Amino acid sequence: MYENKENKPADDLIFGIRAVIEAIQAGKEIDKVLIKKGLIGDLFKEMFDLIRIRQIAFQYVPIEKINRISRKNHQGVLAFISPVALQRIEDIIPAIYEEGKTPMVLVLDQVTDVRNFGAIVRSAECAGVNAIVIPDKGSARINADAVKTSAGALHLVPVCRTRSLKETISFLKDSGLKLIAATEKSTDVYTNADLTGPIAIILGSEDTGIDQRLLALADEHVKIPILGKIESLNVSVAAGLLVYEVVRQRGLVTEV
Numbered sequence: 001m002y003e004n005k006e007n008k009p010a011d012d013l014i015f016g017i018r019a020v021i022e023a024i025q026a027g028k029e030i031d032k033v034l035i036k037k038g039l040i041g042d043l044f045k046e047m048f049d050l051i052r053i054r055q056i057a058f059q060y061v062p063i064e065k066i067n068r069i070s071r072k073n074h075q076g077v078l079a080f081i082s083p084v085a086l087q088r089i090e091d092i093i094p095a096i097y098e099e100g101k102t103p104m105v106l107v108l109d110q111v112t113d114v115r116n117f118g119a120i121v122r123s124a125e126c127a128g129v130n131a132i133v134i135p136d137k138g139s140a141r142i143n144a145d146a147v148k149t150s151a152g153a154l155h156l157v158p159v160c161r162t163r164s165l166k167e168t169i170s171f172l173k174d175s176g177l178k179l180i181a182a183t184e185k186s187t188d189v190y191t192n193a194d195l196t197g198p199i200a201i202i203l204g205s206e207d208t209g210i211d212q213r214l215l216a217l218a219d220e221h222v223k224i225p226i227l228g229k230i231e232s233l234n235v236s237v238a239a240g241l242l243v244y245e246v247v248r249q250r251g252l253v254t255e256v
Contacts, residue, residue: 012031012080012081012082012083012143012144013069013070013078013079013080013081014028014078014079014080014081015070015072015073015074015075015077015078015079016072016073016074016075016077017043017044017047017075017076017077018043019079020033020047020077020079021043021046021047021050023079023081024047024050024051024054024056025050028081029081029082029083029084029085029086030054030056030057030079030080030081030082031057031079031080031081031082031141031142031143032056032057032058032059032079032080032136032141033051033056033057033058033059033077033078033079033080034058034059034061034065034066034069034077034078034079034080035048035058035059035060035061035076035077036060036061036062036063036066036076036077037060037061037062037063039076039077044077047077055163057136057137057161057163059137063076066078080141080143082142082143083142083143083144083147083154084142084147084154084155084159086142086159086160086161087131087158087159087160088160089105089131089133089160089162089168089171089172090171092130092131092158092160093105093131093171093172093175093177094175096130101130102196102197102198102199102250103130103131103175103177103198103199103200104127104128104129104130104198104199104200104201104243104246105129105130105131105132105133105172105177105199105200105201106120106124106129106131106132106133106200106201106203106239106243107132107133107165107168107169107172107200107201107202107203107214108120108132108133108134108139108203108204109135109138109165109202109203109204109205109210109211109214110135110138110139110204110205110208110211111134111139111140111203111204111205111235112138112139112140112205113140114140114141114143114145114146114149115145115146115149116140116234116235116236117134117139117140117142117146117149117150117236118145118146118147118148118149118150118153118154119149119150119236119239120132120203120235120236120239120240121146121150121153121154121157121159122149122150122151122153123236123239123240123243123244124153124157124239124243125150125153125156125157126153127240127243127244127246127247128247128252129157129243130158131157131158131159131160132157132158132159132160133160133161133162133165133168133200134159134160134161134162135161135162135163135164135165136161136162136163139161142154142159165211165214166213166214166217169200169202169214169217170217172200173217173219175198176198177198177199177200178194178195178197178198178199178200178219178220179199179200179202179217179218179219179220180193180195180199180200180201180202180218180219180220180221180222180242181201181202181210181214181215181218181220181221181222182201182202182203182204182210182221182222182223182224182238182242183204183209183210183215183221183222183223184209184223184224184226184231184232185209185221185223186221186222186223187223188220188221188222188223189222189223189224189225190222190223190224190241190242190245191245192222193220193222194249195245195246195249195250196246196249196250199246201239201242201243201246202214202215202218203235203238203239203242204235205235206232206234206235222242224238224241224242
């Protein structure tokens with residue numbers, strides 16, 4: 001059993017270099033590894049080589065951050081176990097086409113709130129989204145809270161983590177997907193965009209929006225009209241509106 005900063009058991013936390021090595025070798029689904037800056041040594045090198053080979057997300061952090069999570073003998077290393085298996089978007093897109101389906105993908109840039117992330121996945125599953133892409137760094141943790149908020153949808157919708165959203169977006173574009181970026185700076189309303197074909201919708205955080213480098217790659221920018229005084233919608237609400245507009249335009253809604 002492991003402990004968090006509140007001294008409560010945490011089944012999704014592994015601390016210590018050897019423990020992390022054993023977890024990786026055992027095939028555990030690692031969400032992210034936090035590593036103390038400046039850590040060296042043969043055992044650390046063995047662990048880090050495994051992290052790179054398995055393409056596991058990692059982040060160098062000050063020791064104070066690790067100590068806030070656990071005061072156990074962590075040796076400067078903490079790993080979070082993911083409750084769901086992560087997948088590769090490069091495997092998913094060809095499979096969708098082979099099944100004769102039209103891809104719909106969500107790309108989340110810097111969406112860090114766990115409950116927002118879970119709510120997005122829930123709406124995505126209900127609307128038939130094929131996959132959700134998130135970055136290695138600057139994304140919400142995939143933990144029990146996220147699964148609960150998603151109402152279990154995280155076990156149904158493939159989540160794909162990437163080291164470079166820019167490269168992944170280029171891959172999606174090369175695969176025939178139209179890139180739609182949701183931004184309040186656009187002058188085009190989302191209902192006027194053609195969302196019927198293969199599509200990837202890019203959503204950013206509520207405070208900083210979508211990175212300019214990603215916006216530059218998008219084929220089209222769209223906005224959701226804001227009629228009140230608050231300048232933006234919750235990102236999970238925006239995601240729900242956009243994916244169901246895709247459903248509407250594709251004619252997947254039938255009259256009851």
